[in-house]
Amino acid sequence: MPGRLHGTTRGDRVDEDERRAPAAEVFDALGAAYEEAFAASEPHRASLRWLLERLAPGSRVLDVGSGTGRPTAQTLTEAGHRVLGVDVSPVMVELAGRQVPEAAFRLADIRELALEGDSFDAVCGYFSLLQMSRAEQAAVVAKLARAVRPGGLVVLATVPLDVEGVEALFMGQPVRVTSFSAGAFTELVAGAGLSVLAEEQTVFTPAHPEAVPEPHLFLHCRRDAG
Template sequence: MASEQKAVFDLIGRRYDESFVERDDQLAEGAWLIEQLDRPARVLDLGVGSGLPTAKQLIDAGIDVVGTDESAVMLELAQAQAPGGSYLHRDMRDLSDLGEFDAAVAFFSLIMLPKADIPPLLSGVRELLRGPRLLQVSMVLGDFDRFPISFLGVPTEASAYPPDELRQVVTDAGFEITELREVAAEAEPNRIEVQIYLRARAL
């Protein structure tokens, strides 16, 4: 599965950013996180992708960002579009040798994992957190596991949770949910989807 998802984003490349019509809510989440963190601060960006908008937003605010991604093509974009971050070419499930973080974010990246892999990943992330120990996750509303989809014309698989199930998964991983909201957004031209934004704090 990992190599297949890597190939998907190698193919998509720059079109990933060009596809997004609305990113106001993700930008708002980044702004909220910036306000919560005293400097110096260190944030783990799981599935950093092209670095836009979150890695760049955090770096521009003086925050140290470590971003992981399987796609070398996306990491090249991140280096160019969000310079100053530390970008690691690896599966986001590999948390070894990363050090500690004040916060971790996973914006629309957990979607690409089988549901069985998400709880242990979140539990592992919890062990890396210090200080405010914040977590932000965004997903697409749904109820499916490794469901075949087409994203920007490239076949892939995706997973999604109903809000209550996502809340339970994150809680079971050792976090307290502080906010969960649903928003409708134009994810691709002429395609509206409901997105879930979750904020949590490690216990």
Template sequence: MSEELTTAELFDAIGTRYEEAFGHRPVVDAAVRELIEVLPPSARVLDIGSGTGRPAAAELAAAGHRVTGIDVSGEMLRIAREQVPGAEFVRADVREWETAPGTWDAVCAFFSFVQLSRAETEQVLGRIAGWLAPGGRFALVTVPADIEDVPIEFLGHSIRVTSFSADALADRVRAAGFEVTGTRAERFAPGKPGAEPEEHLLISARKPG
């Protein structure tokens, strides 16, 4: 394996290749459509790990919502600002970023937690619940698997990943204070030669109130 990179270094190096390989994921498209259908006009939406800004921030902003994306990669933020001028993008680590409680109508996190530890994921889920307004929506997409700190090759780079099984992750979403309103799983084949198909899981949730 090549030398392992931090999350910021990884996505700085990958840049637009990420969108080329993973830009058309059905569960992400479904999650964004679902948010657009249920959110009030001009909703405040936080996109955690916003990447290149597409499709999530782009489609939510085009639907008239006030979108803020946060990401640790300066290169991803540069691309996102260029591609989605109608949204705001901030360089930040979700484990440390602060925002006022109860001010977001929706939060989406699409493949944003796989390089966090399980304890960090649980802490971040609790932080998200605090950031959402009562009745706010949460859309989480990940690769479900009962793995912890496993080394893998990802688009030519070495990283370590952690995840939960589908049921275990849904349990942790509930434990953070959410009502799980639905789940959806699909097999996805990345648009990259040699990349293995993987399962994607969407957990849709709502903060009671």
């Protein structure tokens, strides 16, 4: 979900509510419209098929930025996997819980959430880094790599642009976006101890009157042993 976990503040005082509010407000406002806008993304569904082909039955999967629960959590639970979804938006968590009751969803900021090492068979993070700083993105990717068992799978998707702190509109909502070029993001992922097994670059236009074409990068990775 582009822009889900923004870490800017209002005013000089920094506290947890202020850090979470901008992203939560954006995706609380979008709600089910986000799912409708991205429902036609075939590369996202192809990425999920790639993951399903490699997961053992009953795998434990973490879905970071789980949104409405569809398509990621729903696809995985329908295949018999155990899914924990994490999102910073209360509206999204409530929607996901209703739409995908077979999964568990938690209202939390992945930057702050404690994750036990080697505790998941796979981790998904579809467009959930874009409102973090570059340092935060690097730290979160490293955290997710540690959370998956050695040999486990990590699937990440982002908008590969060399931008930092750029003000933009996303489906009519003001956001501040930070990202990496495709090469720089791939280097970041490799530096976290992940081997990139496959990648897909595409351009997708969300089904929304205020949307514009977006470059998308999908990385399909395995945590290195040792």
